[in-house]
Amino acid sequence: MAEGDVVGTGVAGATGRTLACYHHARGECRSCTWLPRPYDAQLSEKERAARALLAPWPGIAWEATVPGGLGGFRNKAKLAVGGTVDAPTLGILDPGGEGVDLRDCALHDPRLVAAADPLAELVARARVVPYDVVRRRGELKHLLVTVAPDGGMLVRFVLRSEEAVSRLRKHLPWLLERLPAARVVSVNLQPDPKAVLEGPREIVLTAEESLRVRVNDLDLHLLPQSFFQTNTAVAAALYRQVAAWVDEVDPASVWDLYSGVGGFALHVAAPDRSVVGVEVSAAAVESARRSAADHGLAADFVAADATGWVADRVAAAEPVADVVVVNPPRRGVGPRLAALLEASEAGHVVYSSCNAETLARDLRAMPSLRPVRGRLLDMFPHTAHYEVVVLLERAARPR
Ligand SMILES: C[S@@+](CC[C@H](N)C(=O)[O-])C[C@H]1O[C@@H](n2cnc3c(N)ncnc32)[C@H](O)[C@@H]1O
Incomplete structure (x- = not known):
C-alpha cells in the first residue's frame, strides 16, 4: 500500500492533498507523471489547459469541475x-x-x-x-x-x-x-x-x-472486450451531466456515436424519444442491448464505424438526429465526421472528449456548432489527462 500521509478513498471530492506512493518514490513506476503535485493544483492546471484550448470559443458557461479522487478510484x-x-x-x-x-x-x-x-x-x-x-x-x-x-x-x-x-x-x-x-x-x-x-x-x-456495473440508477452489462470508463464515480457524473443537457433540449431523436456499453444512450433514453447508439465493438453493442432490454429502455445499438454509419444515413437522405452525442477515442471524430455533422441539421452536438487538443481541432472543422456549456471531469488524476464535455449549439452557418 502507499506509504506516507495519505491513501485515497476513491470518493470523488478529495482535493488539496498529495498521494504518496512508494513505487513512484523508488522510481519503479512513473505512470503518474503529476503525482508530486497537490491534487487541487492538478485540477487548476487542467482547468487552465482546457480553457486555453477552448479560448477561441468565448462565452462557454463552465460547470464546476468534477474531481476524480486522490486514490482508489480506478475500477x-x-x-x-x-x-x-x-x-x-x-x-x-x-x-x-x-x-x-x-x-x-x-x-x-x-x-x-x-x-x-x-x-x-x-x-x-x-x-x-x-x-x-x-x-x-x-x-x-x-x-x-x-x-x-x-x-x-x-x-x-x-x-x-x-x-x-x-x-x-x-x-x-x-x-x-x-x-x-x-x-x-x-x-x-x-x-x-x-x-x-x-x-x-x-x-x-x-x-x-457479463459483469453488471451499477451507474446511477442503471445496471450496465459489461461483456469482456468492451470498453468501460475507468473511474465509475466520474463516469456517473458525466452521464448525469449529459442527460441533464439533453433533457433541457428535449429532442425527439438522439444518436450516441462511439457508444461503448451504452452509458450515454441509456441515460438519455426516454418515452417518445428515438435513441440509437453506434459502436464498432460487437461485444460492447451486445452489452448495451442487454442493458436496454433489462431496463425496458427504447434504445437501439448498431455495430458499425461511426463515420461510415453517419455517411450512409446522409447518403440515403435519412434525417440526422436532433442531438448527436460523440465520445470518440483520443484521436477525436476526425475531419470526415466533423464535416458530416457541420453540414447536418442536428441542432445540438454533445462532444465528450478525453483529449482537448483533438476536440479543439474538431471544433474548428464545425464552425456552425458553437460550444455554449462545458464541464471538466477528472477521469485520470495524477496525469495530464482529463475528460472535457461540451454542449454545442448550432449557430447560423457562416456565409
Ligand atoms: C472513449 S470510448 C467511449 C465509450 C462510451 N461512450 C462510454 O461512455 O463508455 C470510445 C469508444 O469508441 C469505440 N470506437 C473506436 N473506434 C470507433 C469507430 N470507428 N466507430 C465506432 N466506435 C468506435 C471504442 O470501441 C470505444 O467503445
Missing part, C-alpha cells in the same frame, strides 16, 4: 505479468522486460488490490507460466480485472495460446471460493508478440458472461 487493473510461475509479478514490465510488482497500486479500488494475491496464487496453482517478452516464452501476458460498485469482478487472463486453458478451468472452483466476487472469469487469446494488450478471441470460463 480496472491492467496488470502485466512477469516473474516466475511460483512468484509472478503483477504490474508493469521494466524497459528490459522484467516484471515490476505493483499489485498494491494506490490508484486501484482497494478490492482490486485485495484480489491480486488470490490471482497470483492461482497462477502458481494452475502453473500458468508468465510470458517472457524477451525470450518469447511462457503463456500469461496480462491480468485485466474490473470491479463494479457492488464488488463484483470481471477477471480476464490474457494468454499467448490455449495451452493453460484446461488448467485454469480445473482450478476455477478454487478461485471462486477464494475470490467469490469474481462473477465473470475469461481467457483472452493474444498470440502475437506485438504490444497489443488483447486479441480478438475470448473464452468465458464462468456461467455468467
Whole structure:
C-alpha cells in the first residue's frame, strides 16, 4: 500500500492533498507523471489547459469541475505479468522486460488490490507460466480485472495460446471460493508478440458472461472486450451531466456515436424519444442491448464505424438526429465526421472528449456548432489527462 500521509478513498471530492506512493518514490513506476503535485493544483492546471484550448470559443458557461479522487478510484487493473510461475509479478514490465510488482497500486479500488494475491496464487496453482517478452516464452501476458460498485469482478487472463486453458478451468472452483466476487472469469487469446494488450478471441470460463456495473440508477452489462470508463464515480457524473443537457433540449431523436456499453444512450433514453447508439465493438453493442432490454429502455445499438454509419444515413437522405452525442477515442471524430455533422441539421452536438487538443481541432472543422456549456471531469488524476464535455449549439452557418 502507499506509504506516507495519505491513501485515497476513491470518493470523488478529495482535493488539496498529495498521494504518496512508494513505487513512484523508488522510481519503479512513473505512470503518474503529476503525482508530486497537490491534487487541487492538478485540477487548476487542467482547468487552465482546457480553457486555453477552448479560448477561441468565448462565452462557454463552465460547470464546476468534477474531481476524480486522490486514490482508489480506478475500477480496472491492467496488470502485466512477469516473474516466475511460483512468484509472478503483477504490474508493469521494466524497459528490459522484467516484471515490476505493483499489485498494491494506490490508484486501484482497494478490492482490486485485495484480489491480486488470490490471482497470483492461482497462477502458481494452475502453473500458468508468465510470458517472457524477451525470450518469447511462457503463456500469461496480462491480468485485466474490473470491479463494479457492488464488488463484483470481471477477471480476464490474457494468454499467448490455449495451452493453460484446461488448467485454469480445473482450478476455477478454487478461485471462486477464494475470490467469490469474481462473477465473470475469461481467457483472452493474444498470440502475437506485438504490444497489443488483447486479441480478438475470448473464452468465458464462468456461467455468467457479463459483469453488471451499477451507474446511477442503471445496471450496465459489461461483456469482456468492451470498453468501460475507468473511474465509475466520474463516469456517473458525466452521464448525469449529459442527460441533464439533453433533457433541457428535449429532442425527439438522439444518436450516441462511439457508444461503448451504452452509458450515454441509456441515460438519455426516454418515452417518445428515438435513441440509437453506434459502436464498432460487437461485444460492447451486445452489452448495451442487454442493458436496454433489462431496463425496458427504447434504445437501439448498431455495430458499425461511426463515420461510415453517419455517411450512409446522409447518403440515403435519412434525417440526422436532433442531438448527436460523440465520445470518440483520443484521436477525436476526425475531419470526415466533423464535416458530416457541420453540414447536418442536428441542432445540438454533445462532444465528450478525453483529449482537448483533438476536440479543439474538431471544433474548428464545425464552425456552425458553437460550444455554449462545458464541464471538466477528472477521469485520470495524477496525469495530464482529463475528460472535457461540451454542449454545442448550432449557430447560423457562416456565409
Ligand atoms: C472513449 S470510448 C467511449 C465509450 C462510451 N461512450 C462510454 O461512455 O463508455 C470510445 C469508444 O469508441 C469505440 N470506437 C473506436 N473506434 C470507433 C469507430 N470507428 N466507430 C465506432 N466506435 C468506435 C471504442 O470501441 C470505444 O467503445
